[in-house]
Amino acid sequence: MHPLFEKHRSVLDGALEAMRTRGYWSAYPEQPSPKVYGEAANDEGKAAALGHAGRQFELDQPGRIGWLASEHSPYGIPLEVEYPVCEPQALIDAALATMPAWQKLGVEGRTGICLEALARLNKASFEIAHAVMVTTGQGWMMAFQAGGPHAQDRGLEAVAYAYREMSSVPSAARWEKPQGKNPPLVMEKRFEIVGRGVALVIGCGTFPTWNTYPGLFAALVTGNPVIVKPHPNAILPAAISVRIVREVLAENSIDPNLVSLAVTSDPKSTQALATNPAVRSIDFTGSNVFGRWLIDNARQAQVYAELAGVNNVVIESTDSYKAMLKNLAFTLSLYSGQMCTTTQDIFVPANGIDTDEGHKSFDDVASDLGRAVDKLLSDAAVATAVLGSIQSPDTLKRIEEAPALAEIVLASRKLDNAEFPAANVHTPLLMKTDAANESVYTEERFGPITLIVKVPDAMAAIALSEKIVKERGALTVGLYSTKQEVIDAMTEATLRAGVALSINLLSNVYVNQSAAFSDYHATGANPAANASYTDSAFVANRFRVIQRRWHV
């Protein structure tokens, strides 16, 4: 048994058991606590992350032809980290050269090394989290949790799913076929797990580790070299991660060019890389336009794509009006709605809803939700921590232009951030519109923009939700209802449309959150994504079984 497999066996067993039950489980502590991570972890991690600013980030990769510094912090923190730009073909050639040794290491060896890499990423959680924070504009706690332990959990989940699939193939078999009174036919057989070829993992600007680790580790553990191509504005967390993985590889006498970083701010260069014949799988998180281009053009590769969607919530009735509003207000505010899981549309019947506080008209619900958002963000410290900063100029533009679309319930306000004066802190914009104005609410408006949509009744709301999921895609939908028949109808609608449903969320679980090992992130069954974190389908097609047999 490979020593690193043995070392991390209990973590793997925990993950496998969690996958079997899908109850709560996590390998990496989510609290940035000094007790867990060490008294100096935060200071050292922050210093390490910010210490990259203005420097060349050395990775010792082949084919270096220059340096690129493309990041602008949404907090206005000076970065100017220079990353090595490498000839794509040099990265690919080096990657291919590493494959045979990586394959020969076997399932347990590759799994052990991936688990060691995840443990080392966990140790670097503070450095990575500060890098996530400064490049994405996330608030600190989210940057730590989603960028650190939760991302590591998603990576571990991919390793464990792939391990389960690979280890279900025996490496050897003895085949004895009875021949009546004659001696049996006997054969020895061997089965080898072989990767598909170079894997390309294309990251997004908002969750540079959480959306990168699943593809990175799924491809790696199944025997494939991986080229990580981060978003040009969120390279640092990926670069630190790639460096750590390369260190672990080198320590284990594996050519570190098995995992490399490709940086570019030119989509044409990414397109050329994605269509290289040696690239056999692509994991992509990002826009519909580029994702569609990949699916249409990178035909030599299996593309796992998470694209845009129009997440929505149906409110039919509730027995906890205040808690519902509070729960939704947090969802709409968290990271200023810059999550692929944030609710955009809220469908409310025209004649209002029944609640524990009496009947509420459509307008009541809209304005009460606006007030709940306002209340949540009334404390400046809470507001800046929850909202973070707007990551992209495109989102700023959408916030600016959106008020023309519909009637404003709550205007977006720009807040000051005392620590980072250059931060773009924007509170959610809530608007209301009629279901007839489809163009207003059926298009994805990424960022802190919410449409409260007036629908004829609850059944119309459910039908509209189903239609939008089927046509536009969604990662999440929610329902508030006290009536079993409404819950049943929404359940059926989400089974038909293929989307995860959260019912009556009131306390500290939010529709935009998915927990590794329990919640599947995306279903692969609607246009928002063609794959899920993580199920069998996410890993099973990343390797092949090659057999040989001979008579005994």
Add this chain to the structure above:
Amino acid sequence: MHPLFEKHRSVLDGALEAMRTRGYWSAYPEQPSPKVYGEAANDEGKAAALGHAGRQFELDQPGRIGWLASEHSPYGIPLEVEYPVCEPQALIDAALATMPAWQKLGVEGRTGICLEALARLNKASFEIAHAVMVTTGQGWMMAFQAGGPHAQDRGLEAVAYAYREMSSVPSAARWEKPQGKNPPLVMEKRFEIVGRGVALVIGCGTFPTWNTYPGLFAALVTGNPVIVKPHPNAILPAAISVRIVREVLAENSIDPNLVSLAVTSDPKSTQALATNPAVRSIDFTGSNVFGRWLIDNARQAQVYAELAGVNNVVIESTDSYKAMLKNLAFTLSLYSGQMCTTTQDIFVPANGIDTDEGHKSFDDVASDLGRAVDKLLSDAAVATAVLGSIQSPDTLKRIEEAPALAEIVLASRKLDNAEFPAANVHTPLLMKTDAANESVYTEERFGPITLIVKVPDAMAAIALSEKIVKERGALTVGLYSTKQEVIDAMTEATLRAGVALSINLLSNVYVNQSAAFSDYHATGANPAANASYTDSAFVANRFRVIQRRWHV
């Protein structure tokens, strides 16, 4: 527990255990023995199969717009079976309408019904085998084994793999997240397995059940309705199979339109069906041209394709010359080489090989192999039983034209079949050529056409085998060598090229045979196929997991 799941539980358990060990296992007896299948089984099955001739094959499917009789028996047996031609959209609409009830039946219910269908197909083995024989030109024993029990084993294998994947997803979970001193967050979760949409299974003319059941049952058990589109010359075995499955569905109160038969002899009509937006998966066995068309055009569907390839064997040395020649002779002769797994190219070093009978020159090996084929087929009864009849006029044409390509070692002879005077019985054509004449041997020449290719040495032979597998694809390669370093080099080459390797086959196992539950048929790693019978990847992407969650 569904009663049919309980009824067939031991068969499923046997299959699951066989998948774990990949030792010998079979659920359905391969001997057409009266003791197993009943004294009258052969007579009744034959009468039933031939009794369809000249009649309308009623299936009670929606949207019938006419009848089609397109089959011509390679044995010259009159068929003229008329099959219902149905409006494709009517089949699709009916299929979609069946999905919710099929989904609700759950994993065990669907698995139980599929296992019952397989048991009923097994009971009908003689009828199906005679239908396979008369439509494909296979000899009786092959028609029975490959068309009956072996095809059923492959179907069962698909069901068992899919069951394993689906049952690894819990249907319910309780998620309890500790909150320090506060009470834990508790949620109930439900996970539903949902099919992807209509599955289309396009059969081939030579193995209408063996190459159809894996896709049919993989798609069906994972929650998808299935439309079976058989080859226009081998409809009867598929039609009988579809009828049996429909009967089992109806007996279990499932709308039989869940599984339907689409017949057409117009490729345009198949293309229209394949590109219908409701069709979400396609299983295809057949030509590169049509397979490529499907992959390029049926972009809304996941395509599982088994295409053409150039299977090859490297002979470097042997300690059992006679047994080697006998083994190869049978492979080349079986069903006149009309198997996607039949060896086409045999690579032999220019300066010959070492054997237990002394050194043999390249020409010796070629002519001795010719003699071995001749000897095997010298008995007319054996010859007609092994060779069967040529299925397609295209293959007849290739046999006619091939002798112009290279120097003849053994000419193809047309034999008489006393029972079926109209049968096209053709013995293998063996030719020899130099490795320099690439165009002669690097193209697939489906049928009884073998090229013995003179290569500089063993390493050149291995390199050539690898190149052909990578560029042209292959389902099988073989090696004869007594030297471990040659075996090791060939093993490495097949790992790089992604193809199954048979080493030194001498007794009653042949390179063109793959045994369900032990041998993977195709790897999906080279151009001959993008999927395998059966591995996790063949089933995992045919369903999605849709979850819902709520606070407790």
